[in-house]
Amino acid sequence: MTNRKGTALTEGWRVMTSDHxxxxxxxxxxxxxxxxxxxxxxxxxxxxxxxxxxxxxxQESLATLASAP
Structure with missing residues (x-):
């Protein structure tokens, strides 16, 4: 896997590319x-x-909904 940490998709997520x-x-x-x-x-x-x-x-939406009062 190649680490694509420099790719800015969403803050707080690390992106990698598989060999395929x-x-x-x-x-x-x-x-x-x-x-x-x-x-x-x-x-x-x-x-x-x-x-x-x-x-x-x-995933972030699920987390937000789960944390809602």
Whole structure:
């Protein structure tokens, strides 16, 4: 895997490219327990940058909803 840390997709996420060209991102900090219980994934993948950004946004949205009062 190649580390693409310089790629600015979403702050707080580290982007990597697999040897086969698939993009992966991992959140630099864990989600709160409630977010993980709601299904937020700390590591996600996508075929291209657009899909990866969409999946990251979904995880952040899940975390926000899980943290809402």
């Amino acid at each position: 060209g698939r993009l992966w991102a991992t959140r630099e900090r864990p989600f709160p327990a409630a977010a993980e219980e709601a299904g937020a994934a700390r590591t996600v993948d996508g075929d291209d940058l657009a899909e990866l950004c969409r999946v990251i946004a979904e």
